[in-house]
Amino acid sequence: MTATLPDDERLRRWRLILGGDADGTGCALAGQDRRIDEALAALYRPAPGEGRAGATAARTGGLGASAPAVARWLGDIREYFPSGVVQVLQQDAIERLDLTRLLLEPEMLDAVEPDVHLVGTLLSLNRLMPEETKEAARAVVRRVVDDLERRIAQRTHSLVRGALDRATRINRPRHHDIDWNATIRANLRHYQADYRTVVPERLVGHGRQRNGVRKDVVLCIDQSGSMAASVVYASVFGAVLASMRSLRTSLVVFDTAVVDLTDRLTDPVDVLFGTQLGGGTDINRALAYCQSLVTRPSDTIVILISDLYEGGVRQEMLRRVAAMRRAGVQVVTLLALSDEGAPAYDHRNAAALTALGSPAFACTPDLFPEIMAAAVQGLPLPIPE
Template sequence: MSPTPLNADTPGPDPAESERLRRWRLVLGDPADGPCGRPAGRDARIDSALGALYDTGSDAAPDGAAPRGATLGESSPRVARWLGEVRELFPSRTVHVMQADALDLLGLRRMLLDPGLTEAVRPDVHLAAAVLALADSLPEEARAPARALVRTVTRGLEERLADRTRSRLRGALDRSARTRRPRTAADVDWHATIRRNLRHYVPERGVLVPASIVGRARSGPGVRGDVLLAVDQSGSMAASAVYAGVFASVLASLRTLRTRLIAFGTDVADLTDLIADPVDALFGASLGGGTDIDRALAYCERLITRPAETVLVLISDLHEGGPPEAMLRRLAALRTSGVRVVVLPALSDDGTPAYEPGTAAALAALDVPAFACSPDDFPDMMAAALEGRSLAAWAEEHGADGG
């Protein structure tokens, strides 16, 4: 019998049957490729996320999580990215189920509840990020150990970074408060004035003739600068979010600096009231998947009362959930108003993440600096921003990886 020729009367694929095969393929995994077809596009990402958690018999997990039975250990950077992917791809009810399964399949529940294992694992930023991503699914008995683990990490980061950050920023705030027209002799910074005018010293007369006078503005004990840290909660930014929480706490300890911490996914969470303790701030954000940078910037915009004294640090890989035009217009408006805006695709020791290159190029056209920054360089970068120096020049000088 010859095959029936295709023509206009030949029925096309049954949508209901196609959807049934699609769902069975996602349930059964790779063995169902033949009868059901191989997933593509978003379905391929969903399949990878499911396989990373539930597939067995693989020596190497996809670049999303560890295989079944693995512990977090060195795989924690991939676990953090996988958790972010899950929040984006699945509805909230499914996310809670997968996170609960991940507690056991990735070994996190056992590690948190076994003091011996907790002591054997060296807590690091990525492990803290993975614990934070699963915070909503932790059983009650694991919450205290989870907070203790995150506190160990944040305390270590504070010991490494806090003193230098405070020192650099106090100096920057003092320098930014200087004026060339001090009102009285009490307002003159005599040491700075002498250093600036040493070339005008007249040896034969034993006098120094000042060509300019350096003074301090009468700012008193009040706030000299405002800082807004807006932190993307997507999976690729997990380590950056931990560092941002620590830096927010350190910055908030400076009385002459007003600091706010904003976390965002598709929703926005103002964590400013919690930043005195970075652990409280980090556990305070409970956001869904997806990314709405424009919404976060709109919230920050409402908080700004002194644009010329404000530094806005957007920590994001720039993968905007919707069209980026609104976000770019808002960033341009903020910069035009006098706000010193800087975009960090990464605030971590991991190098530059996979960020959106088209958006980074558009930022460059707006003269908004965008570059990855290590935690050790962050105090110097913030000092340059508070002093009003060119951050593009700072990034080039420090070899920061920009878009």
């Protein structure tokens, strides 16, 4: 049974939720509660004359227009709230109080809590940053990228390598290519109790090509502004995949122009600073370039990461995907690669690509290694509901 809160504690919580002195609770705040309230009011206080009905509109807030004031506020919220809440408050501050320009100042970057959304904002400002700010911005991006790599590298390597091994497994291997553990598991029903041994009716092993490049992977990433989080995650995954010798990984970013960043895959931070978020979208042009990279169609996986709002020639884009599919290329379309929930996307283009055998769906970073493992084996993709 849930314990009932004392009246004064319940009023205190309502006071912190509602904000403002004329909130009807009659509860006065003191000490840390007062400082928490002031930090939230600086961000969410309605503009003069706006009233609570306009609470979702633009705010005035009490952060002022100087980096020192904002830096102090950032320090306060990091003291009072857990990291996940701090990231939400930062994102709200950037959007509601138009603090984007202050991110061009090094002292601001030293104060922020790094996260994927902040990286997207910094990348959109990349071309505007003064030189003295760029190193601070790279340090912020590096912290986020290093954290993401730690989270995803081991699982991605494990699932994809296992998939590559299973994809090359054969039933008539040479002696030194036999996978004895897999062979025993496959023949347990042939255990001979009298001899206390397993008679291997079927040998399981690997083809001799397992030490070479077995699959070509092309990541084709839409760098329009709405895809910021997807660009961050895809760049990190690209670097992880590129570290695997069994894969030949290419990374291509596009808006109305196409840029091949494969030579930067050793460092995903370099990849990210090679992108230019914003601008139009020409998916057909990007796929034309990716198509030119295909030398082994049946061993190539093209991952298109885009919301599919095509500014180029739609019919030509569809014909190009159809041609790659006929040649044996696996083409997978991710409408988003992020944790942001259901994305906005062009439903007509998504349906058309799916009809061509190129499934189009949103994918979280946690699911992406499973998607890659299934694609490597040519198995049905674990498409989320």
